[in-house]
Amino acid sequence: MAEITYREALREALRDALRRDERVFLMGEDVGRYGGAFGVSLGLLEEFGPERIRDTPLSESAFVGAGIGAAMNGMRPVVEIMTVNFSLLALDQIMNNAATLRHMSAGQCGVPLVIRMTTGGGRQLAAQHSHSLEGWYAHIPGLRIAAPATLADARGMLWTALQDPDPVLVFEHGSLYNTSGDLPDDAGPTDLDRARIRRAGRDVTIVTYGGTLGKTLTAAEELADSGVDAEVIDLRVLRPIDDVTVMESVARTHRALIVDEGWRSGSLAAEITTRIVEQAFYELDAPVGRVCSAEVPLPYAQHLEAAALPQPAGIVRAAGELVGAS
Amino acid sequence: MAEITYREALREALRDALRRDERVFLMGEDVGRYGGAFGVSLGLLEEFGPERIRDTPLSESAFVGAGIGAAMNGMRPVVEIMTVNFSLLALDQIMNNAATLRHMSAGQCGVPLVIRMTTGGGRQLAAQHSHSLEGWYAHIPGLRIAAPATLADARGMLWTALQDPDPVLVFEHGSLYNTSGDLPDDAGPTDLDRARIRRAGRDVTIVTYGGTLGKTLTAAEELADSGVDAEVIDLRVLRPIDDVTVMESVARTHRALIVDEGWRSGSLAAEITTRIVEQAFYELDAPVGRVCSAEVPLPYAQHLEAAALPQPAGIVRAAGELVGAS
């Protein structure tokens, strides 16, 4: 057991992968000499050298596409897009090449590529630097979407992603890097298939992932104080969605709330809601609720930003209403 | 009354706008000498000259962004992105500038820009040329999203969009250009606010838009033959969504089906479903259903593509099941 931050757990996972598999390399803006915009890859350049820790120019489309090409040709690249906000510049490559090449070539080639990026708001970075677009990416067939919310997943998802013959996008919420806790020294890979119940409860199922898991657990404790026993599910993988874990929980609690930092309309929360309606409609004692971000570019000012994002108080309120509803 | 195609109706709308407002100009790849990839702007270069009908290089990000800049500076540009598939290359400009600048500047500037693009599959254009991403765009606050499915809307939405002080994206489904019918000679602007009931019915509400409206109406006729009276709603505007029209219909029929050419997971259909659950849960006699595209890059082969897309038979089946459900 050792006290470790989320950032360090990600770094350990990278170091481990770079040691275990010589096909693995890391590529992106400022991953080398700078040590990663959020410090994740600090020290790796010194350990693995510039061939395997590659600083790129500011050319998101080119270096993401280069990762795709390298993956098709025997390598196992980990491409870091500094933040999800800049991934829009590489979206054509992700959608029209990474996600598509295997099917379009009828299985002749595959793209075993891992793309990591920071996502989310809450740090007063304003409208262009605070997007939560992982729900969007979860719309694209051919991708697997991971959202590590815990130290164990920060440490464990990368290796599993690198074993996947298809592209995996890993979304790291910016608020998590400094979170810390204990992790067993032999912490190993974690699956990229199943959701996890992070808190068992009987009264309402709250489904969330990534940056809002902590807020949801905080809300669950508050709810417990007022006698509402919430079950908190961490989706972990946003595509494909682990319906079974969600539906089994809803079958027990008969109420569901989705917490998702994406803008409300067209959010991943809408997809989860729809699946619950499709698969567990007759279990529901109340409409499914959702707590999402306000539909506005995220403002800089702290009080406005806080008001735009999901917060524990809003989760408590929404869950309370659900449980109150007949 | 005159027989007119959807393509001609769009052209008439452009011609009319160019005549009425000298700030209006059209810009995009091959809108001039070629006449538009789908022939929409044929003849406009000859009528309005190269200053107002501007062929651009293959530079989606630059010319969409230039449209934004020109809109901020007193013009009323209509930018044509040849197809939605290429709009990914301009998405950063659309999301981080067009949709954001007014809010980020606290209302100091606005972006009265219209962006038109072709969307959808069904013409055997394969994986990279068959996307239906209008549902994605409907996720972005700050945009208005229009999907003209009829001749009247092809003729009428553009002028309304040009009066809007904020950016409007217009999605023209590729299968519609050759559709034709009668349009009154004095056909005028149509609103960008409300959905329309295209077929009244009592047994089930089917919500759709754009390229699937025709298929849905076909299905409704088939359903009628088997005694199911479907109400068909054409959303017309995908952001903001006209909840009232949808909920009033569901309150009458107690059953709802959404038909949407987007990939199923994370589709606009999920958003509509969720709104129905949020706003009309206790009206529902059955789970909301959806008919979407299969989650696969669209294949070229006709039989595979047809199997991947929503079809009347599938709509009939889904609606039939819904009405059968207790």
Place this chain on the structure above:
Amino acid sequence: MTAGTQPVVQSATRPAAPADPRVELLRQMVRVRRFEERCVQLYSAAKIRGFMHLYIGEEAVAVGAIGALSADDAIVSTYREHGHALVRGVSAEAVTAEMFGRVTGCSRGRGGSMHLFDIGRRFYGGNAIVAGGLPLAVGLALADRMRGRSAVTACFFGDGAVAEGEFHECMNLAALWRLPVLFCCENNRYAMGTALERTHAVTDLAARAGSYGMPSAAVDGMDVLAVRAAALDAVASVRGGHGPFFLELRTYRFRAHSMYDPDRYRDKAEIARWKRRDPIDRLLKQLTDGGAVDAAAVAAMEAAVAAEIDAAVAAADAAPVEDVADLTRFLLAEQRTRHG
């Protein structure tokens, strides 16, 4: 192949080595030309659907440039790639079947005309997003380099693609990292209906390479021998470790942009002028004048090509389609290791 005495080449993909290597260049150009002429008929007959972009007029580019590559080299192509695929050795049958949407197609019917794949031949597909293939080429080359292989990746794209941001990013990245990429710009003077002068502030595309410190050459793309010579030099430079190379191939498409294009934007006289520079006519004249081929040899060549195409069409026509149940097959790998 000398005047009718030798047996006619039977297999299009494995010809008996002719005495004069230029004859094989002619044969490849003729083969691509005739194949596409047949495609036009098949499109009219609605056997082929969707978008189809013809290479007619540009054959010297594929034949000259791809002929300069070795089997280990990789190719990334565009939606105008029938010629590239055929010259690389993808069979006419596999290409035809693909365009017919059959399971025997080189992409099992999923790709159609714009997405021919043959990874066994290192043919990494037609890409239908303009400039979308360039980053892939950079990555393929990066992997070859990291794996210690001496392969070159040839990447084809048009004059229009040069205006896209991805062109710039990829030129810089390949040059910065000195990657083994051969950038093959097929400058046919039009991007759909938009002429070079209305796309580019500077129309000398080869000159662009200099701003990335990349060596370049501009070649008459209507002269297969010139293309081949320039491509051999360029490939040697790239393989020799001198970093990427930019080859501008100045050519012209004799037909419209695609089957949907009424070709209103080009002057008929301009088209006629370029047709007088037909790469096939040009080489044929050289070879006839020099006595390397005679009318009988040409007739035999045409007959062999026609036979190959006939056979390809017949086979494609008889081939089955993919089972609809397999619609989502190949979305993901069939085998996935599960961990954790």
Place this chain on the structure above:
Amino acid sequence: MTAGTQPVVQSATRPAAPADPRVELLRQMVRVRRFEERCVQLYSAAKIRGFMHLYIGEEAVAVGAIGALSADDAIVSTYREHGHALVRGVSAEAVTAEMFGRVTGCSRGRGGSMHLFDIGRRFYGGNAIVAGGLPLAVGLALADRMRGRSAVTACFFGDGAVAEGEFHECMNLAALWRLPVLFCCENNRYAMGTALERTHAVTDLAARAGSYGMPSAAVDGMDVLAVRAAALDAVASVRGGHGPFFLELRTYRFRAHSMYDPDRYRDKAEIARWKRRDPIDRLLKQLTDGGAVDAAAVAAMEAAVAAEIDAAVAAADAAPVEDVADLTRFLLAEQRTRHG
């Protein structure tokens, strides 16, 4: 302003015209410098949050280049834009209040350090997507041209931005259409932690302009007089209808990339070397040597600047924040004509 006899400039934004115009350039540079030095303190005190990028060391660029514009000209900037905004005339109070998240901020607290807007002064904002402002500049210039105005749009961006695809697309489009854009490349030799040589295959950025047929100049960005002279020439060229102009301003940031950056990637000796070229020291020495200012004048100038900043901070600190109920205000226009 001559040696202490004239009254000290009272208002920072409307100074009494000094006798030697260079003194005003000095004052502007000092003002930007002192403002940002205060920002560092305010950031440490958590008054300012989020990303903040300092311009310290680069002041000659904004002062020289923006000083060459007229009030009708437009400016598009980046996230490193405090200097641009101040020199353009946005008040120190409006900028401070913005970074404090107050309703009196130039973007009512919605933008913060990276998104200062003042459309009345044709200051079209800081843009935080690298190269994301370039297309806007092209469009602003296009509209000015279409509307028959003689305005120039100056667009600022860094050396790192030159690698982005948008740079290429915008350079070509502006050159092709001969639009009145002044491209101002602030080459401070680093894109975050990535040195010029590791971003660009060719590090002579001004030379790039040639491949778009665009005139260019590379200037010592540590010399405000050189910047101003070059910018005046460039603006005259653009306004004269000769199309866009590319101005490379060779400069250096003395501080880290942002407040988050531990600046591990630069050599201390390199930083020290550049600091010896401090644009303020340089001009100050010229002016002192030539007798245009003396110690008293400088002290008075500093005092006036300090007073302006003190007042700005105090006012910002006292200002209210936006009502939370107005969170979604300005998402769309308040008035929308309804039709149909």
